[in-house]
Amino acid sequence: MPQSLNKNAVLLLSGGLDSTTVLAIAQDAGYSVHALSFRYGQRHSFELECATRIAKAARVAQHVILDLDLSQFGGSALTSDIAVPKDRNAQEMQGSIPVTYVPARNTVFLSCALGWAETLGTGDIFIGVNALDYSGYPDCRPEYIAAFETLANLATKGGVEGTAPVRIHTPLIHMSKAEIIAKGTQLQVDYGLTISCYDPDVTGAACGHCDACQLRLKGFHEAGLVDPMRYQEGS
Amino acid sequence: MPQSLNKNAVLLLSGGLDSTTVLAIAQDAGYSVHALSFRYGQRHSFELECATRIAKAARVAQHVILDLDLSQFGGSALTSDIAVPKDRNAQEMQGSIPVTYVPARNTVFLSCALGWAETLGTGDIFIGVNALDYSGYPDCRPEYIAAFETLANLATKGGVEGTAPVRIHTPLIHMSKAEIIAKGTQLQVDYGLTISCYDPDVTGAACGHCDACQLRLKGFHEAGLVDPMRYQEGS
Numbered sequence: 001m002p003q004s005l006n007k008n009a010v011l012l013l014s015g016g017l018d019s020t021t022v023l024a025i026a027q028d029a030g031y032s033v034h035a036l037s038f039r040y041g042q043r044h045s046f047e048l049e050c051a052t053r054i055a056k057a058a059r060v061a062q063h064v065i066l067d068l069d070l071s072q073f074g075g076s077a078l079t080s081d082i083a084v085p086k087d088r089n090a091q092e093m094q095g096s097i098p099v100t101y102v103p104a105r106n107t108v109f110l111s112c113a114l115g116w117a118e119t120l121g122t123g124d125i126f127i128g129v130n131a132l133d134y135s136g137y138p139d140c141r142p143e144y145i146a147a148f149e150t151l152a153n154l155a156t157k158g159g160v161e162g163t164a165p166v167r168i169h170t171p172l173i174h175m176s177k178a179e180i181i182a183k184g185t186q187l188q189v190d191y192g193l194t195i196s197c198y199d200p201d202v203t204g205a206a207c208g209h210c211d212a213c214q215l216r217l218k219g220f221h222e223a224g225l226v227d228p229m230r231y232q233e234g235s
Numbered sequence: 236m237p238q239s240l241n242k243n244a245v246l247l248l249s250g251g252l253d254s255t256t257v258l259a260i261a262q263d264a265g266y267s268v269h270a271l272s273f274r275y276g277q278r279h280s281f282e283l284e285c286a287t288r289i290a291k292a293a294r295v296a297q298h299v300i301l302d303l304d305l306s307q308f309g310g311s312a313l314t315s316d317i318a319v320p321k322d323r324n325a326q327e328m329q330g331s332i333p334v335t336y337v338p339a340r341n342t343v344f345l346s347c348a349l350g351w352a353e354t355l356g357t358g359d360i361f362i363g364v365n366a367l368d369y370s371g372y373p374d375c376r377p378e379y380i381a382a383f384e385t386l387a388n389l390a391t392k393g394g395v396e397g398t399a400p401v402r403i404h405t406p407l408i409h410m411s412k413a414e415i416i417a418k419g420t421q422l423q424v425d426y427g428l429t430i431s432c433y434d435p436d437v438t439g440a441a442c443g444h445c446d447a448c449q450l451r452l453k454g455f456h457e458a459g460l461v462d463p464m465r466y467q468e469g470s
Contacts, residue, residue, distance in 0.1 A: 068303050073351045104350035107390045111346040115339035116308045144389040151382040155342045160373045 008061070009124035009169075010034045010113045015050030016196045017216060018128030018172055021184035023058055025171045026126045028187055034120060035063040036113050040105070041071025046204040050195045057193060066112060070102060086199075086209040106139035110148055114166065118156045123166035125152075130172045130180070145170050177219025185225060192228035201232050208235030243296070244359035244404070245269045245352045247344050250285030251431045252451060253363030253407055256419035258293055260406045261361045263422055269355060270298040271348050275340070276306025281439040285430045292428060301347060305337060321434075321444040341374035345383055349401065353391045358401035360387075365407045365415070380405050412454025420460060427463035436467055443470030 009031040013019045026033050037051040048065060055063035106129065113125045129140040138144065149168045158164025172180050184191065196216045197206035206213050208231045220227040244266040248254045261268050272286040283300060290298035341364065348360045364375040373379065384403045393399025407415050419426065431451045432441035441448050443466045455462040 064307055066304065066307065068347075069301065070347075070350060072299050072301065073354045102350075103353035103392075104346055104387075104390055107386065108343070108346040108350060111339055111343040112303075112305075115305060115337075115343060118338035119308045138392060138395045139390045141389070144386070147382070147386040147389050151342065151379070151386045152339075154376070154379040154382050155339055155374045157338075157373060 006030070006032050007124065008032050008034060008117075008120045008122040009126055010036055010117045010120065010122070011060075011126040012109050012113055012128070013037050013051045013055060013063070014128070015047035015052075015054060015194060016128070016212075017177075017184070017191060017194045017219075018130060018180060020054050020128075020191070020194045021180050021187075021189055022126050022128040022169075022171055023054065023060070024184055024187040024189045026169070027058060031124065031126075033058070033060045033126075034116060035060045036109075036116060037063070037065045038109060038112075039065055039067045039069075040102070040108075041069045044200055044204075046195050046200055049204075050193055054193050057190065064116070068108065068112075070105070070108070073103065085211065086207070088211060088214075104139070106137075106144075107148070110152075110168070114152050114156065117166070118158055118164070121158065121164055123152075123156075123158055123164040124169065125166065126169045126171070128172050129170050130177075131174060132176050140173075142170075142173055145173070176222070177215055178222035181219050181223040181225060185223070190228075195229060197229075205230045205232040206235070207232060241265070241267050242359065243267050243269060243352075243355045243357040244361055245271055245348045245355065245357070246295075246361040247348055247363070248272050248286045248290060248298070249363070250282035250287075250289060250429060251363070251447075252412075252419070252426060252429045252454075253365060253415060255289050255363075255424055255426070255429045256415050256422075257361050257363040257404075257406055258289065258295070259419055259422035259424045261404070262293060266359065266361075268293070268295045268361075269351060270295045271344075271351060272298070272300045273344060273347075274300055274302045274304075275337070275343075276304045279435055279439075281430050281435055284439075285428055289428050292425065299351070303343065303347075305340070305343070308338065320446065321442070323446060323449070339374070341372075341379075342383070345387075345403070349387050349391065352401070353393055353399070356393065356399055358387075358391075358393055358399040359404060360401065361404045361406070363407050364405050365412075366409060367411050375408075377405075377408055380408070411457070412450055413457035416454050416458040416460060420458070425463075430464060432464075440465045440467040441470070442467060 011033050013035040035055045145168050152166035153159035159166050196212040198210040198212050199207045246268050248270040270290045387401035388394035394401050431447040433445040433447050434442045
């Protein structure tokens with residue numbers, strides 16, 4: 001029986017492939033998962049619908065969707081009118097920070113998760129960041145996560161007093177997309193419930209050409225599995 | 236002429252005495268101030284009304300009020316139904332973290348400020364934290380601020396690429412309340428526009444007995460000035 005049975009943890013749940021895999025990993029380790037999603041001015045609400053279905057299917061302890069309209073600041077393709085780049089190769093993805101980067105998004109999300117964790121009396125926070133197939137975001141790197149953990153232990157009552165030391169769990173950080181998919185499949189994750197696309201059509205079907213779709217398709221291909229996500233016809 | 240003339244900065248503006256003083260300091264240093272306030276589930280909205288009037292009076296470049304309902308997490312007197320403590324002495328205030336502590340509040344607020352700063356192309360962020368008269372909050376200490384600055388420079392495009400290194404300005408951090416009030420008065424801050432009380436009455440008049448009122452009254456007394464904030468009769 002896992003040592004951490006029934007210990008509370010907060011999980012950032014986007015409705016995508018990575019965070020859904022982390023949910024399965026956290027539950028498999030015995031954590032009682034409190035899932036946190038954000039309505040932050042993203043282009044489409046499909047990922048929140050997915051997050052809700054995923055949370056329900058996994059029977060999480062609680063699922064909160066926080067409203068936080070980052071689009072008031074502008075500055076990103078995911079929350080404004082800049083076009084989502086399509087059909088970029090691996091070199092283009094890695095070479096620079098893409099316009100789909102949302103300023104300080106993971107910092108904002110982790111901070112809110114930290115607040116919730118503190119009220120739950122826990123320091124355990126799970127996030128599905130990935131340093132390999134990370135599409136060039138600075139706030140997905142191990143040194144960033146380590147700095148957040150240091151900050152969090154200075155920021156909170158539980159961290160300062162030692163009653164709930166903060167630990168940012170990033171089980172996917174050194175895994176390839178194919179390894180993530182293999183791990184999730186082993187834990188019986190239903191990837192048909194997830195969405196990764198930055199630019200789905202009005203029915204929620206994925207475009208198949210944005211960075212997120214390309215990384216996902218490549219991952220399923222390398223894992224020798226078929227992606228159950230619904231793609232646009234002819235994509 | 237100040238070197239930083241017309242340089243953008245983001246300022247966290249609560250509508251209280253400290254952040255209003257920092258606003259005057261930032262403008263005096265030549266910054267074009269973008270003020271950020273939060274509707275985060277606080278007990279009363281008077282401080283947002285004050286923040287709006289203060290931002291207008293100071294002619295800031297922009298004032299954004301972000302909705303972020305931290306009360307969904309519970310856990311603090313400022314956002315839930317736990318009673319605000321009254322008439323505590325200095326030892327009681329310093330001895331432990333009070334129930335008015337909002338979990339991870341400054342971390343959440345600084346993270347949002349960081350997001351806005353990044354879209355503005357600046358790394359300059361001002362916050363009115365104070366390590367002397369700080370009422371026992373862990374996220375007001377210099378080591379916390381230093382850790383946030385380290386994190387922020389790993390989190391953002393401007394920090395990573397060096398185009399907009401993040402600097403968290405805390406001009407009040409080592410000042411007493413009396414020194415803050417003296418500095419603000421010198422910069423012609425109208426403290427009659429501010430509110431500090433955790434528990435005002437329905438008209439917005441301050442209680443005079445919560446930690447914030449007591450620290451404020453002591454500060455004005457020590458500065459040899461009269462507090463123009465409106466207090467409840469007989470308080």
